[in-house]
Amino acid sequence: MFEYGFLQQYWWFIVSLLGGLLVFLMFVQGGNAMIFSAGKNERQRQMIVNSTGRKWEFTFTTLVTFGGAFFASFPLFYSTSFGGAFWVWVLILITFVFQAVSYEFQTKAGNLLGKNAFRIFLTVNGCLAPLLIGTAVGTFFTGSDFTVNKEAVGDSLAPVISVWGSGWHGLEAVTDFRNLLLGLAVMFLSATLGCLYMINNIDDRELVSNIRKNLPWAAGGFVLFFVAFMTAIFLSEGYAVDASGTVFMEKYKYWHNLLQMPAVLAIFLVGVFSALYGIAKTIFKDGYRRGIWWTGAGTVFAVMALFMLAGYNGTAYYPSYSDLQSSLTISGSCSSEFTLKVMTYVSFLIPFVLAYIIYAWRSMDSKSITAEEIETTDDKY
Amino acid sequence: MVDTALIGWSRAQFALTACYHWVFVPLTLGLAVIMAVMETLYVVKKDEFWKRTAKFWQKIFGINFAVGIATGIILEFEFGTNWSNYSWFVGDIFGAPLAIEGIFAFFMEATFVAVMFFGWNKVGRKFHLAATWLTGIGASISALWILVANGWMQHPVGMEFNPDTVRHEMVDFWAVVSNPVAISKFFHSVLSGWMTGSVFVIGISCWYLLKKREIRFAKASIRVASAVGIIGTLAVMFTGDSSALHVAKYQPMKLAAAEGLEDGGPRAPFSIVPGVEIPGMLSILATHDIDGFVPGINDLLDGYVAPDGTEVLSAEAKKERGDMALAAFKAYRENRETDPAAAAEAKKVLEENVEYFGYGYIDDKEELVPDVWLVYWPFRIMVGLGCFLLLLMILVLWFERKNRIEKMRWLQWVSLCSIPLVYMAGQAGWIVAEVGRQPWAIQDLLPVKAAVSSLSKGAVMTTFFIFVAVFTLFLVIEIRIMINAVRKGPETGAEDGTAAVEGAQAGDR
Numbered sequence: 003m004f005e006y007g008f009l010q011q012y013w014w015f016i017v018s019l020l021g022g023l024l025v026f027l028m029f030v031q032g033g034n035a036m037i038f039s040a041g042k043n044e045r046q047r048q049m050i051v052n053s054t055g056r057k058w059e060f061t062f063t064t065l066v067t068f069g070g071a072f073f074a075s076f077p078l079f080y081s082t083s084f085g086g087a088f089w090v091w092v093l094i095l096i097t098f099v100f101q102a103v104s105y106e107f108q109t110k111a112g113n114l115l116g117k118n119a120f121r122i123f124l125t126v127n128g129c130l131a132p133l134l135i136g137t138a139v140g141t142f143f144t145g146s147d148f149t150v151n152k153e154a155v156g157d158s159l160a161p162v163i164s165v166w167g168s169g170w171h172g173l174e175a176v177t178d179f180r181n182l183l184l185g186l187a188v189m190f191l192s193a194t195l196g197c198l199y200m201i202n203n204i205d206d207r208e209l210v211s212n213i214r215k216n217l218p219w220a221a222g223g224f225v226l227f228f229v230a231f232m233t234a235i236f237l238s239e240g241y242a243v244d245a246s247g248t249v250f251m252e253k254y255k256y257w258h259n260l261l262q263m264p265a266v267l268a269i270f271l272v273g274v275f276s277a278l279y280g281i282a283k284t285i286f287k288d289g290y291r292r293g294i295w296w297t298g299a300g301t302v303f304a305v306m307a308l309f310m311l312a313g314y315n316g317t318a319y320y321p322s323y324s325d326l327q328s329s330l331t332i333s334g335s336c337s338s339e340f341t342l343k344v345m346t347y348v349s350f351l352i353p354f355v356l357a358y359i360i361y362a363w364r365s366m367d368s369k370s371i372t373a374e375e376i377e378t379t380d381d382k383y
Numbered sequence: 384m385v386d387t388a389l390i391g392w393s394r395a396q397f398a399l400t401a402c403y404h405w406v407f408v409p410l411t412l413g414l415a416v417i418m419a420v421m422e423t424l425y426v427v428k429k430d431e432f433w434k435r436t437a438k439f440w441q442k443i444f445g446i447n448f449a450v451g452i453a454t455g456i457i458l459e460f461e462f463g464t465n466w467s468n469y470s471w472f473v474g475d476i477f478g479a480p481l482a483i484e485g486i487f488a489f490f491m492e493a494t495f496v497a498v499m500f501f502g503w504n505k506v507g508r509k510f511h512l513a514a515t516w517l518t519g520i521g522a523s524i525s526a527l528w529i530l531v532a533n534g535w536m537q538h539p540v541g542m543e544f545n546p547d548t549v550r551h552e553m554v555d556f557w558a559v560v561s562n563p564v565a566i567s568k569f570f571h572s573v574l575s576g577w578m579t580g581s582v583f584v585i586g587i588s589c590w591y592l593l594k595k596r597e598i599r600f601a602k603a604s605i606r607v608a609s610a611v612g613i614i615g616t617l618a619v620m621f622t623g624d625s626s627a628l629h630v631a632k633y634q635p636m637k638l639a640a641a642e643g644l645e646d647g648g649p650r651a652p653f654s655i656v657p658g659v660e661i662p663g664m665l666s667i668l669a670t671h672d673i674d675g676f677v678p679g680i681n682d683l684l685d686g687y688v689a690p691d692g693t694e695v696l697s698a699e700a701k702k703e704r705g706d707m708a709l710a711a712f713k714a715y716r717e718n719r720e721t722d723p724a725a726a727a728e729a730k731k732v733l734e735e736n737v738e739y740f741g742y743g744y745i746d747d748k749e750e751l752v753p754d755v756w757l758v759y760w761p762f763r764i765m766v767g768l769g770c771f772l773l774l775l776m777i778l779v780l781w782f783e784r785k786n787r788i789e790k791m792r793w794l795q796w797v798s799l800c801s802i803p804l805v806y807m808a809g810q811a812g813w814i815v816a817e818v819g820r821q822p823w824a825i826q827d828l829l830p831v832k833a834a835v836s837s838l839s840k841g842a843v844m845t846t847f848f849i850f851v852a853v854f855t856l857f858l859v860i861e862i863r864i865m866i867n868a869v870r871k872g873p874e875t876g877a878e879d880g881t882a883a884v885e886g887a888q889a890g891d892r
Binding site for chain 1: 385445446448449450452453454455456457459460462463464465466467468470471472474475476477478479481482483484485486487489490491492493494495496497498500501502503504505506510514545548549550552553554556709710712713716743744833835836837838839842846849853856857859860863864866867868871
């Protein structure tokens, strides 16, 4: 029923979709980044924490699923990137680990470090996690320093297939300004989404007014760094793959990809315009609260398009600049046909999962968070 | 050559994360059932007392839940960061359960846990109850998929080695999912979580009895927890028995190490402690036959002939077959594009010896023996404490039903002091399972030294100590917060206290 080539492309699509959803759900991080800047007093800070705190597990679970889907469908990426860019992933994980406990611990008696320490952890995760994830994804376009040698399995003394070249194990990514541009773009995007989400989720004139003041700055930063990154990438050489699987450098590769894949171009444009529409309408129309849905959907589309640009149309999605032929391609790094087929059948149940998530989300968010609720209920962080 | 210190630190880091993870997860699994039963009683009886009781344990659940998630994400990514070769070599099989776990179980948990914590005043009573049950079910299904993956590591099935892609590839998903080792492991682990939750609830409730406060709450909690715990413990024993059969069949070295059995044979004795044995008991446990043959460590290293006439290869012979498999693999890779006939011949040799592939990485047969001390004693701790805790729960339930539990201060103290014991039993169980698996990451196919990432020892040491500090900090904070929450009490209002006991006796039984 499904051909191997189709399954490979399909799973890159699923990974792209999960990537898009993950960046959208990082509104949690963006909101937390503003605990101290938008929350001017204890009540406002509590409202921010409780607003993002009822969604953080979605972000966390999407991150886990993104990792799991990569492991299942592109295990050579999992092996090469996680084992190689070790420090980047460890740093990302540590910030998420602190975030996971901080909600529950922050206001509890006996928490040892005090309320503010846990809120600082949330804020640090809010800034650092999107920055690091964006920087790591930047290497999908700019490349990393690794080699892959499958023959090594036959060497009983040194059987490791993927070997990272730099002793910095991933931290060297910050030396390429293009990676940093994407990191900063994602960081400001998550802050933008955080503003839009809280404007939608919180019913408090004073706090929402503070958040609205932050929105233009966050959105401006996002637009600036995103445009800079896209320009840099479109003007750069990219990692192309020919029919025989040989990787070579091609000038303006990612720009060519955009033009040669009209569907991806459409997804990209819809994503960018939808994201900008949500931001602009929220900024310019007082009382408008639905911007998160426009910008959120736009984020999902735009990020999906970025992953598609990195992987489709004869492109090495995880390139090695030190050994071009070690670069990872969709067909060269994916799971077997059988595994992808099994996973594809499993993926058909995702709409069911989405349906109950939407149902539960709507049930919980039918009423916005108010100061009164925070003051009177016990069911809060 | 792979640095042995790197392997050691990588193992230590994974063991550290897994052990800490298993501090938090069993309480999540057990409390999920207990509080769901309590909330069900609230919905059925429409008695606010049960709502407040369920909410108190949900508060404890919440404190514990987040740390379990935090340690869990580290575990998932450590497969990539610390065991990158493993991730490629078996990712085609191992990754699928992990992804399914994320898509179904984690999202179920994540969606409904928020409804459970914050939805009391936002959704209907029945929807809330469904959310509480679905949180617990989601947690249990999470355990299913990761234990399918773990069971596969203990007894790899449903795959073939592909020398072109240089990895094992799944060919039978159903064989992986229905792997008997995985099924036993799932029920054994999840139901041991029921034990943990039950002993925890009983212990805390007994503390209230010792303090002569929250009497109705404490007795009601004891009643629910001990019932759940007894069911769980009996099922743990049953699945433990089937696990023993599987270990004897698929991982005989683990069993020999767990028994400290140097030389095996029929009517093998079970060692209670060194020097105290029950004749024939190990044969019964391992084969369900008192005359069953159980190989010892020396038999497995030197080779032996099983009672049915099957010749079991010695370690040296397996090593030879492993070397042949590795050599054939190299020959195949060298010739596959230039000399098809030589490649076909090499592939044939590889296929004949692939079941011993991992032995090609073994240098010395002594590597094949896990640390006997570290398997023998945890096994006794696990079994001994399991039996003790079953007895304790039966006693607690008995005296509660006889309405004498309030006067049994010694039993209240024993119950309170037993909380750490149930954790020790759980940790000991995982030490038996995972240390007993050594030197293998995947039984017979991939030793840990060939599974590790190419990192510096210093990097892994650094993250080891970072994780020690972070996890210990979380544990200390969790314990402090729990102690505070328990001291504060369930706030069951005017219905608490001795006067409420009569109400409990009249209304709830």
